[in-house]
Amino acid sequence: MPDLRPETRLMHTGDRESPHGAVVPPLYQNSLFTFEDWDAIDAAFDDRTNAYLYSRLGNPTVRLAETKIAGLAGGERARLYASGMAAISAAALHGLSAGDHVVAVRNVYGPASTFFDGYLREKMGVTTTFVAGDDVGQFEHAMTERTALIVLESPSSAVFGLQDLAAVAALAKARGVRTMIDNTWATPLFQKPLAMGVDLEVHSCSKYLGGHSDLVGGVVIGSADDLTSISVRETELLGATMAPFEAWLLTRSLRTLPVRMRQHESSGLQVARFLEGHPRVRIVRHPGLDSHPQRALAERQMTGTTGLMGFALDTDDLAAIKRFVDGLRVFRIGVSWGGHESLVYAPVISMLKELSPERFAALGIVPGDVRISVGLEHPDDLVEDLDQALALARM
Ligand SMILES: Cc1ncc(COP(=O)(O)O)c(C=O)c1O
Known part of the structure; x- marks a missing residue:
């Protein structure tokens, strides 16, 4: 539905294909999917980021919410996680190797800050330099030869400071450094970081995307290449996937976002x-x-x-x-x-x-x-x- 506005697309994307014309798509509350024969399961293994085999890897109810969010954010693909922190850690690990350096905004969400500066340092020797983030020069100054990732949160949910997303993304691209942003405050409705050049956008779905204080979840949005790689590595191996019922609630919430x-x-x-x-x-x-x-x-x-x-x-x-x-x-x-x-x-x-x-x-x-x-x-x-x-x- 390319000619419709984002609000309208959010309502209808994926819904029209519901069985029996059901206005609310069904909840696929199942852990696995079965196949008619050998060739069918063989083909599913070959296409396991799209086919449905097992709900840790993919589930139609989860996929529907992912498709709606990706469309709203202007990303090629999205993956849903069991919490915002699971989304942040999956996105970060995707872009990092042992010994890398991170530049992060000082006021990122507290546990995210501890994840970068404590957990990743202890486990992988990743070091993090924190900057205030209100001037792009601070990022440039903090970068080293080992910098692999810039972590943004704009506006931050602690002191509501902003970063110039297009300028930071351009600086990072020129240096071959990847960028990710926690866009939870603004939601993908009010801010489109991917269009400004940021590589990965993450949200805690437990906030406005869920909106009813009845679910905990997270999402990573980005290019098909990044999300395919995250799907077969961080999603499949760390396994913090969103459960179907939470995704069903999330789709309900997205209609009124x-x-x-x-x-x-x-x-x-x-x-x-x-x-x-x-x-x-x-x-x-x-x-x-x-x-x-x-x-x-x-x-x-x-x-x-x-x-x-x-x-x-x-x-x-x-x-x-x-x-x-x-x-x-x-x-x-x-x-x-x-x-x-x-x-x-x-x-x-x-x-x-x-x-x-x-x-x-x-x-x-x-x-x-x-x-x-x-x-x-x-x-x-x-x-x-x-x-x-x-x-x-x-x-
Ligand atoms: C800005 C921000 N990002 C991420 C998170 C983490 O999300 P979750 O609690 O869903 O893991 C929170 C939670 O409060 C948050 O406020």
Whole structure:
């Protein structure tokens, strides 16, 4: 359906072929596929990235969601994984060999940072240099002869900083270095990194792509060559494939992605502007605000913004921060984001348990920082909820 808009294609791609004209394609909840005869299974082995043999390698329900996501992102192929971290680790291992060097954005998702700087160093002698990422020169400066991969997350889900994707991708290509991006914040609807020259795009499907806080999953999107290689190596050998039921739920969610994202965008901006005007709020971090230091870049490389943002309360007093968080009635307290429900999380909670104050400060986060995920409730209710909780905090 090449002449249709992405939203329409997302709805219909692959659905029209459903048996019996079923409007919702069936759930193939099976581990294996059987064959009429020797020649048929022999042919399937020869084409095992396309044929269905065994659900760790491929399953029609999983393939349908992969096809829809690949189409939306403008990639040739996609592979779904059991979590966003499984997608990140598969994409990273695909591009790395023992002793390689990685340049990564400092504020990549925490476990991804530990995977590069801790796990891969210990297991494969891979070293990682972290950069702020707001200037392409930082990447150039950090690269060595052993650099094999640049890891981006734009906007980052911690401090909402951006990288110039086209410029970093061009630099990497000129040096024969591969690039991957965590595009979870913007979704493939609002940002198309593959068209800007990035090699691999990954998402946690547990956020906006799933959208209902009822599944954990991840996806890698890219060229047919890369994805064929990932399919027979990282997918088949590490085995962290998405299960059919999760993929079936994901296809359900993809049908409403454009509608949900437009609401997350407008409610997110309404909440961000309210917070920006509040005397008890020091700073609001949201790439859709004119006050965001990289607003021009955001407009250039994204067609929309979403509902996850950070803001700093005008206090470092833990008791006041706690009063604010506990005072919220509509927002629920939790770590994830991108679902239908609004959530609040104070990074200082994990700082006190896991990170030194110095490491925390190096990430650009202050104790009064709060992260909220604006869901699909009426935005006026969310603003009123924040307003009354800010009053309760008595800063
Ligand atoms: C930006 C980002 N990337 C990746 C992940 C990891 O995804 P998952 O929890 O599905 O493994 C998360 C999870 O919070 C995230 O916020």
